Amino acid sequence: MYGALDISTSGLIAQRTRLTVSSLNIANQQTILNADGEYEPFRRRITMLAAGDPTTGSSEGVHVAAIALDEAPPVPKYEPGSPFADKDGYVNYPNISPVIEQLNAMAAMRSYEANIAAVEATKSMMSVALEMLA
DSSP states (O other), X not given: OHHHHHHHHHHHXXXXXXXXXXXXXXXXXXXXXXXXXXXXXXXXXXXXXXEEETTTTEEEEEEEEEEEEOOSXXXXXXXXXXXXXXXXXXXXXXXXXXXXHHHHHHHHHXXXXXXXXXXXXXXXXXXXXXXXXX
């Protein structure tokens, strides 16, 4: 029975990470400077999930295998007055679509809710099993 809780917990953690990454992408959709104030457009992050738990070697559950950088090119916008414009007057912005990120966030929230429902069902079954033993 505890294995079912572990599986649902791993799903909760993975979906929370997906939601955090989508939020990070939305927050940085117009970011063109890095932490040092240098021109470097933010690159979209992608959450990569994998089956199992690498710390225990179990094949059950899910874990975040990596948070990868999107390889898609940045989006050029014509801003000839910008100090970051190239010789043609274009400034590169992150290739982040708020619509896609919101869809990813909604999918992560739905998966999170499904894992919560699984935890509640497991707790209920455990409670009934304990009552039958008493």
